[in-house]
Ligand SMILES: Nc1ncnc2c1ncn2[C@@H]1O[C@H](COP(=O)(O)OP(=O)(O)OP(=O)(O)O)[C@@H](O)[C@H]1O
């Protein structure tokens with residue numbers, strides 16, 4: 001079997017006295033949706049920042065497409081085909097929706113007309129067709145999340161890192177958004193997504209990694225990790241699994 | 251701005267002015283205004299489009315002026331070549347200052363202060379170095395021939411600076427329509443997001459700095475040829491750093507016409523104040539201060555930005571009332 005598109009190998013990140021990521025390893029096989037879950041403050045966003053080049057890890061290595069990429073700057077990684085969205089959305093607030101997406105599209109297209117056409121197409125695909133002329137700062141939360149995704153997608157990535165794109169959306173918005181993500185995967189884009197909405201994780205991905213206090217504590221199918229005692233404890237606190245088991249026994 | 255037509259019309263309208271205005275005082279006023287507009291357009295490329303507020307554009311203005319003057323006076327170089335060399339060396343100084351500041355990750359007020367410090371260092375060096383004429387300054391010999399880039403008539407100087415301003419407007423217009431410009435604006439709006447989308451922020455800022463420095467240096471070169479005298483306080487003085495940033499901020503940062511409009515407003519008010527209050531020292535600074543406060547208070551995006559906002563607002567309102575009328 002070929003090596004997965006992305007391999008994270010025992011990566012650590014230290015912030016002063018805090019070991020935010022502690023020898024975490026995971027991989028994302030090409031063409032699949034892989035999920036990364038874990039309680040608040042587990043180090044998920046930090047791990048994404050390392051993979052996308054915003055942080056240089058204190059230890060460990062990252063391989064993409066069979067090549068060592070540890071420590072490369074974000075713009076080079078984007079060129080290689082790694083795109084990310086930000087958990088806290090980072091729109092170019094003074095620009096229109098189309099101009100936002102255009103910046104991403106310019107990575108592969110120098111000519112403005114070509115890049116504009118590409119940006120417009122991505123915007124429509126992500127459901128921003130009616131808002132292309134609007135200023136990005138007038139969008140709703142759901143609109144901003146879509147814009148994050150559209151901009152990243154416009155760079156024509158091989159690997160898409162989605163950091164809680166469903167957070168802050170209401171159930172009907174989530175229902176609208178999930179097929180969009182599935183559609184990207186169907187187009188051959190490999191996805192690694194951080195997600196708290198378990199329902200979406202269950203329906204989108206076959207393989208889940210669980211990060212808690214910087215360490216990968218479990219991996220497997222969504223059903224498997226949901227039943228894992230260590231995972232339940234990480235979310236609900238020490239001894240929770242035993243208590244749950246006991247209450248089931250009653 | 252979609253078409254180049256507004257630039258062509260404005261430049262054409264300004265180009266015919268000397269055909270109707272013979273007064274040297276008026277032409278002189280317009281030449282100085284255009285000179286400031288050019289220096290301001292340089293600042294606008296980096297500050298307006300790139301969001302990097304330099305407080306030290308005197309570094310490029312002064313370098314352009316000194317290189318033009320010194321090459322002629324001390325080395326007998328032709329003035330046109332001196333002019334071109336002034337722009338090139340100004341751009342090189344921009345590359346050096348940009349390389350040092352952007353590579354060390356300076357942003358915001360730190361960047362502003364460090365650029366100010368560079369300009370001040372150059373001013374102090376120029377005020378003691380023998381090659382610049384130190385405290386005495388440098389005088390370019392009067393030689394009213396086109397080969398020497400000096401002209402008998404004010405109008406010729408006027409058209410020369412107008413041509414440079416036209417070129418700078420065109421550069422800003424092209425920037426708005428280019429990939430480099432899109433990347434530069436993206437860096438201004440959100441540097442992290444830009445980097446995530448494949449923008450090499452350091453290289454983009456550096457490129458903008460070089461272009462910006464070259465344009466402001468051109469204003470300095472012109473200054474030397476027009477006034478034929480410079481010293482450290484003129485060439486590297488804070489006055490030009492202030493005027494270069496004030497004009498686009500008042501006219502509209504990150505717009506093609508902002509610096510030109512800002513220069514017209516600022517210089518007209520300055521002259522008006524002189525008429526009213528006489529030639530009191532520091533009066534221009536008082537006027538700038540008042541205008542700046544008013545603009546920041548009432549029109550934070552500059553005059554052009556505010557007009558654009560107002561137009562959008564009116565269009566929005568009228569399209570809404572049309573829709574509502576359609577429903578009713
Ligand atoms: N730049 C930084 N400097 C210092 N500490 C940081 C920094 N970034 C993150 N941390 C800390 O590292 C830990 C992990 O943070 P991170 O944002 O990666 O968690 P997360 O799993 O994404 O959480 P959430 O689900 O709330 O988004 C937290 O304790 C956080 O406070």
Ligand SMILES: [Mg+2]
Pocket residue numbers: 044045046087
């Ligand atoms: Mg996070």
